[in-house]
Amino acid sequence: MAPGLPTAMDRPHFIGIGGAGMSGIAKILAQRGAKVAGSDAKDSPTAEALRSFGATVHVGHAAAHLADDASCVVVSSAIREDNPELLRAAELGIPVVHRSDALAALMDGLRPIAVAGTHGKTTTTSMLAVTLGELGREPSYAIGGDLDAPGSNATHGAGEIFVAEADESDRSFHKYAPEVAIILNVELDHHANYASMEEIHESFETFVGRIVPGGTLVISADHEGARELTRRLDGSVRTVTYGEAADADVRVLSVVPQGLRSEVTVEFDGAPLTFTVSVPGRHYAHNAVAALAAGAALGIPAAEMAPALAAYTGVKRRLQLKGEAAGVQVVDSYAHHPTEMTADLEAMRAAVGDARILVVFQPHLFSRTRELGKEMGQALTLADASVVLDIYPAREDPVPGVTSELIIEAARAAGADVTAVHDQADVPGVVAGMAGPGDLVLTMGAGDVTDLGPRILDRLPK
Template sequence: MNIEHTNSVYFIGIGGIGMSALARYFVAKGFNVGGYDKTKTDLTDTLEDLGVSIHFDDDVTHIDNRFLDAETTLVVYTPAIPKSHSELNYFRSNQFKVIKRSELLGEVTRQTFCLAVAGTHGKTTTTSILGHLLNVCNVEVTAFLGGISENYNSNLILNGTEVTVVEADEFDRSFLTLSPDFACITSMDADHLDIYGDASELVKSFEDFSKKIKPNGKLFVKNGLPIKGITYGIEDDSDYSVKNIKIINGSYVFDVKTPNTLLENFKFSLPGRHNLSNALIALAMSVEYGLPHPQLAKGLASYKGVKRRFTYHVKTDNLVYIDDYAHHPEEINAVHQAVREMYPDKKVLAVFQPHLFSRTQDFANEFAESLSQFDTVFLLDIYPARELPIDGVNSEWLLDKIENKNKKLVQKSELIEAIKSENASVVLTIGAGDIGEEVKHIKKGLSLAS
């Protein structure tokens, strides 16, 4: 792909977290940027504030004239866009250059030193830690994040183009468009079976990704995964390992064993062993890149997290409200571990919105097992995203599988009153759908109640 003669980039699905980061990047580079999305959100509002032309009806007549020249306009779309989309078909039938988001990300990173984070869980948090560490260490870095960093209030860290940090997304095999210098694989749990069919095909795609690393590059893998590389783990015999863990004032304090030495006295404030593992791999990649221990320790201590990744919204002696993006059983298990470690004697209410009919069907028993660990469980209706309903797959069906007497279906309109009636000490909202839009209302309702 040659973007030399391009002066305009049009994004179909511009409000997506990955798409909007690329849109911000091209705005900063001086391109005309515009696009379509079906829903107005905080992300699209932010882009419009930057001068991006966005509309919310799939209608070719609404496309700004700046994006109607096939010679100078690049069109980018996400796999979530249906094949019937009229704007997508218009651009294709009129000989525009039309590519997927992952192809554009591959092109943007090709001429840089690229660090890519792959895995079915932990990509966004790890990428944001890694981008922050490089930035604090004054590396000229651009980091494309799959969430909003609390440190930068953005899904893009833009401080030069010598190094890029990206999420290597396994959905739709998108990560095979990348050719990173360093890459890590955090996990390979079965997911996206609507795309892959079975778990063995998912594993094969990660193997294929591992072969995309540039000559003389480095691959880091979580200890126990069936792919060879530099290993990392918590309190084990990995090449990079967390040692001497203590919890002091709600933060982890620990040392890191490297292949050559022991780096002492790191502090990290995100709860949960899964987050500690994410911090470790970000440190390992940074150390191998050549960054110094004192600045890395300073950077990690100042890391604030990613919105909707174990994000505190109420934190008082009597009530804690946390929101998290968890949408896979293993992610729910990780949230549960973190909550129990930080609040071992508290009553915990989990409000879960299942994401996708296919994922709910594929992992119904695993979802039931992970949700049964909480003291009380509320289920919202399944968020369909890109899917049509599957007969017999609904939240009532999932609820029946949960082995917990304190469980019920709740509609969004009843949610705040239902939460208040439980008198739980810790409230969690979890899921990847539009449950995140309810957070501000829940926070307000709980704050008024307390």
């Protein structure tokens, strides 16, 4: 076994191994020499990639898939208590380990950077992974999405740095002990787990309290929720703020759009520093500045980090170009919270100018739609026209009275042009009938709306 592999995880079994977070941990364990097995509801390219690392991946969930000699069973918060493999683990007395505990164990003995916030975690974690790799630091990383380069959501690197996406949705980020923590923003989300902003702030305070002695917090100076969190801290942790605010420690002086890129200038240690971010949008530029500050906190000169950041070319589902047909570009976005929707639509508007933007939006979760449906509808006013699908339930059961109609009504009340489509099979034809040369189609949401991009391209005239 490779050094650093926890003995209790030398033969792990993952329930839901194909998930973004779970597959990353499974990959790293396999690369470290563990005998990895697991199951997922359906086969996928992710499952096939895991098999290439030597993992055994079963399709479907069944008690027989769990080997009697498994050292532990790894689960996420999405796994239900009646899962047959989980029940079998109880019968056999096999320890059950939450995904966050497994990830925390993998970071032990390294120099962790944990990236937290309501929005932008995957992008910022990816930026750090790519940039540190470009600088020859060979980091380990675990990301909630697949990079365009180097083409993986996780890897076991030979270096001493471990970059991890820190998920606040179920408070699992309380398990980590980072040397550097990034907090990009603090907003109310994940309504099934948090009842108020007070609970959100308390949770982030706990996360900050996990920073190791002598470590650093990098936090936004622009987002009010982040500023409030900074005011609540007791000053025991070294804090570096970044953003456009006049009092930011790393101040963003300008973000100049250059097509699908941006030129960013910051004031760092009293001197201007200009670099290129190879993805569009002010929010992505700010993510890059957070990554710059985190690298500096680890002792990497900003003058080295800045040019290397240009090597980051994107992560799948974060304004990812899926293709072009008949003069129409199709781009895919993971945005599912109103703030994210607004940021991505503003980024696309800056990139395409006067071209029409057509959105295909799939709401994600009944609880989120119930609480933020009006704001989602208002965000869609930034598009020239939108198609809204039914709610993608993910782990939730339906809630009476909560449908995508809440979003549609709010959008129309705000003056948006919105079409409701209930059958996804109809979407490619509807969009093909709406789009013309020069238009941009943006598929948006955290569910299976991502599958529609290629189908829309196939329906457009050749």
